[in-house]
Each structure stands twice: as C-alpha cells, then as structure tokens.
Amino acid sequence: MARGERIQIAHPGWCKNCGICVSVCPTDILITGKKSVEILDLEKCIGCHNCELICPDFVLKVVANDEN
Amino acid sequence: MDFEKYLRMDKLPHIWCPGCGHGTILNSFIRAFAESDFDQDKTVVISGIGCSGRATGYLNFDTLHTTHGRAIAFATGVKMANPELNVIVMTGDGDGSAIGGNHLIHAARRNIDLTVILFNNQIYGMTGGQFSPMTPTGDLASTAPYGNIDQNFNLAELVAGAGGTFIARGATFDPRQLKKLYLAALKHKGFSFVESLSQCPVSYGRQNKAGDAVEMLKKQEEDTINFKKWQQLSTEEKKLKYPLGILKELDNPESEYTVRYQKIIEQVNNEGAL
Ligand SMILES: Cc1ncc(C[n+]2csc(CCOP(=O)(O)OP(=O)(O)O)c2C)c(N)n1
Ligand code: SF4
Ligand code: SF4
Ligand code: SF4
Numbered sequence: 001m002a003r004g005e006r007i008q009i010a011h012p013g014w015c016k017n018c019g020i021c022v023s024v025c026p027t028d029i030l031i032t033g034k035k036s037v038e039i040l041d042l043e044k045c046i047g048c049h050n051c052e053l054i055c056p057d058f059v060l061k062v063v064a065n066d067e068n
Numbered sequence: 069m070d071f072e073k074y075l076r077m078d079k080l081p082h083i084w085c086p087g088c089g090h091g092t093i094l095n096s097f098i099r100a101f102a103e104s105d106f107d108q109d110k111t112v113v114i115s116g117i118g119c120s121g122r123a124t125g126y127l128n129f130d131t132l133h134t135t136h137g138r139a140i141a142f143a144t145g146v147k148m149a150n151p152e153l154n155v156i157v158m159t160g161d162g163d164g165s166a167i168g169g170n171h172l173i174h175a176a177r178r179n180i181d182l183t184v185i186l187f188n189n190q191i192y193g194m195t196g197g198q199f200s201p202m203t204p205t206g207d208l209a210s211t212a213p214y215g216n217i218d219q220n221f222n223l224a225e226l227v228a229g230a231g232g233t234f235i236a237r238g239a240t241f242d243p244r245q246l247k248k249l250y251l252a253a254l255k256h257k258g259f260s261f262v263e264s265l266s267q268c269p270v271s272y273g274r275q276n277k278a279g280d281a282v283e284m285l286k287k288q289e290e291d292t293i294n295f296k297k298w299q300q301l302s303t304e305e306k307k308l309k310y311p312l313g314i315l316k317e318l319d320n321p322e323s324e325y326t327v328r329y330q331k332i333i334e335q336v337n338n339e340g341a342l
Contacts, residue, residue, distance in 0.1 A: 011080070011081075013081065014080055014081040016081070016085075016086035016087070017086060018086040018087035018280075018281050018282075019087070019280070019281070019282050020087060020092075020281055020282055020285065022282075023282045023285070052069075053095065053096070053099070053243040053244060053247075054092055054095075054240070054241075054243050055091070055092070055095065056084065056087065056088055056089065056090065056091025056092045056094075056095065056240075057081060057082070057091050058071060058075065058080065058091070058095065061069070061071075
C-alpha cells in the first residue's frame with residue numbers, strides 16, 4: 001500500500017449499496033447511504049485497497065491524494 | 069488502477085444483482101490481465117449463457133457470447149484456427165458442468181491452451197435457482213424443494229483427472245488470491261481451470277436463507293481453507309472444507325494440443341502423409 005493514497009468513489013452511479021466494501025474496511029469509514037456508498041472520514045483511509053478489490057461494481061478506486 | 073480501459077464503459081452498470089460475486093470475479097480478472105504481459109488486442113474472451121455468461125458483454129476485448137454450454141467448443145475452434153491468440157472462457161457451474169460438461173472434459177483431456185474461469189455460485193442463477201451439478205447435498209433449489217439428493221461433485225478433481233494441467237480454486241471473499249490464481253492460469257501453457265466460488269444472494273441465497281452478500285462471504289471464508297493446510301486434515305475433516313489455491317500444476321508446454329497439431333502439420337508437409 002503506497003502512502004498518500006486514499007479511496008475515491010469513482011463511479012457513484014454504479015453503486016448498488018450492497019455493503020460488501022463496508023464489511024472489509026479496516027478503519028470503518030465506509031457506510032451504505034440512502035442510495036449508494038458514502039465515506040464517513042476520508043482522512044482516516046489508509047489506502048489498503050480492500051474495498052476496491054472486492055467491489056463487484058467497479059465503483060471504488062484508490063487514488064493519489066492530489067487526485068481526490 | 070485504471071480498470072476503465074478493460075471495460076465497455078457504455079454497458080455499465082452491469083445487470084448483476086446487488087452483492088453478486090460475479091462482479092468481483094470480473095474485477096479480479098481485469099487486475100490479473102493488467103498484470104500479465106498479454107496484448108488486449110490478441111485476447112478473446114468467450115462465454116456461454118447464464119448470469120456468468122453476461123461477463124463478456126462488459127469486457128472491452130474481442131468477445132463471443134455463445135450458446136448455453138458451448139463456450140469451450142467455440143473457444144477450441146478459435147484457438148485451433150489462431151493458436152497465437154490468448155483464449156479465455158467464462159462459464160457458470162451450470163453452463164460448464166451440466167450442459168457443457170462434456171466439452172470441459174475433452175478440452176482438459178486435449179490439454180488445449182485455454183484459460184477457463186468457472187463462476188461457481190452452486191445454482192442456476194439466471195433461471196431462478198434450479199439445482200446444478202455443483203449444488204451441495206441437502207441444499208434447497210426450486211427443483212429440490214425438500215433438499216438436493218445429489219452427491220457433492222468435485223469438479224476440479226474431474227478436470228484434473230481428465231488431463232487439465234493447471235487446476236485452481238479461489239473465492240470472492242479473497243480477491244487478492246483470486247487475482248493471483250487468474251494471473252498464473254493466464255500464463256500457464258496448456259489447459260487451465262480456475263473454479264471461482266461466487267455468492268448468489270438472490271437465486272441461491274433467498275431459498276437457502278443464506279443472508280445477504282456480506283453474510284454469504286463470511287460463510288464462504290468459514291467453509292474454505294488453504295490447500296496446503298487442507299492436505300494435513302483427516303479424511304473426514306477434508307470433506308467439510310473446500311481447499312483454495314493451486315491444486316495441480318504440470319508444466320509441459322510440448323503436450324499442448326495446438327503445439328502437437330502444428331507438429332503434425334509440419335511433419336505431413338515435410339514428409340507427406342504416412
Ligand atoms: C439450451 C438451453 N437450455 C437451457 C437454457 C436455460 N438456461 C439459461 S441460463 C441456465 C443456467 C445458468 O446457470 P449457470 O451456468 O450456473 O450460470 P449462473 O446464471 O448461475 O451464473 C439455463 C438452464 C438455455 N438458455 N439454453
Ligand atoms: S461494494 Fe461497491 S457496489 Fe457494494 S456498496 Fe460498496 S461501492 Fe457500492
Ligand atoms: S482503501 Fe481501505 S481504508 Fe480506505 S476505504 Fe477502502 S477499505 Fe477502507
Ligand atoms: S441471480 Fe444470482 S448469479 Fe444472477 S445476477 Fe443475481 S445474484 Fe448474481
């Protein structure tokens with residue numbers, strides 16, 4: 001995991017609110033929202049990629065901080 | 069990772085249900101492909117019918133969406149005519165082990181250089197949850213309302229026994245391992261087969277009261293074990309867990325079918341028919 005990388009909701013419209021990403025986030029910063037996933041506290045993201053790798057819908061992407 | 073170049077962006081979001089494991093398989097496949105040195109324009113991905121069969125519709129490769137059970141037959145034709153192409157098959161447990169089971173056996177027997185990714189959700193997902201040959205004994209299905217009486221079927225062992233030279237099993241709860249297995253399977257010269265355990269919270273999950281995708285993934289983790297650890301278990305304990313990892317790997321590129329076919333062509337051209 002590279003430093004200075006955090007999660008981005010790259011394709012929010014594709015999210016089906018399944019909650020899988022929420023269950024694999026070690027810092028508990030993701031929640032299912034009204035319609036799609038939401039980030040509670042971006043600062044706490046450690047860029048571990050757990051959520052991006054398991055998301056069945058290509059919604060999430062870890063990106064460099066300056067892209068977020 | 070810039071996965072967008074591997075996807076047909078205009079076809080997304082995909083039709084799979086919320087929490088369907090098939091999307092995680094596609095996700096892991098794309099990452100494996102990106103790490104391989106394969107040329108996207110020299111790669112063909114072929115699928116049959118079922119929810120799993122829809123996978124090719126979202127992939128920005130040359131793809132064929134064929135008839136039920138016949139993906140491997142089409143793939144064999146593509147590979148025989150163009151041995152330089154990388155040919156990948158995406159098939160369901162019904163598509164690949166029931167109606168298409170014979171094609172699977174014979175492609176493995178020939179050791180033809182295909183990479184077969186079998187999406188195993190242990191049910192006919194698309195048609196509403198009839199049991200497949202991969203449905204465990206006792207599970208409920210629309211065609212087994214009192215519990216499935218069929219015996220459990222170890223498809224990976226069948227493919228290994230038929231002569232497949234790379235056999236692995238992964239699961240969607242561990243996408244890192246899934247990606248590694250796909251990458252190894254892509255690089256393997258010969259018939260490679262990766263059974264990929266996938267959760268179907270709708271057609272399987274509802275009937276079997278398996279909970280939502282998150283609960284099904286937790287169960288998947290409990291029901292599986294690393295292959296090396298599995299080998300240390302007693303015969304009785306072994307029956308209770310699915311081993312994950314590379315189950316068989318035989319490196320013998322000379323025995324690959326199109327290589328042997330090319331040899332016979334050269335022989336006949338040089339010496340005439342025997
Ligand atoms: C020749 C033929 N027989 C039956 C069907 C109906 N059918 C469509 S998909 C399917 C089973 C799909 O199950 P599986 O291969 O496990 O894929 P999944 O949908 O679970 O991903 C069946 C029986 C068909 N389309 N064509
Ligand atoms: S795993 Fe993907 S689709 Fe599911 S809630 Fe998270 S972002 Fe949305
Ligand atoms: S990258 Fe890791 S820490 Fe950041 S949101 Fe995803 S799972 Fe949580
Ligand atoms: S029916 Fe099952 S396999 Fe098909 S898309 Fe829905 S969850 Fe996935």
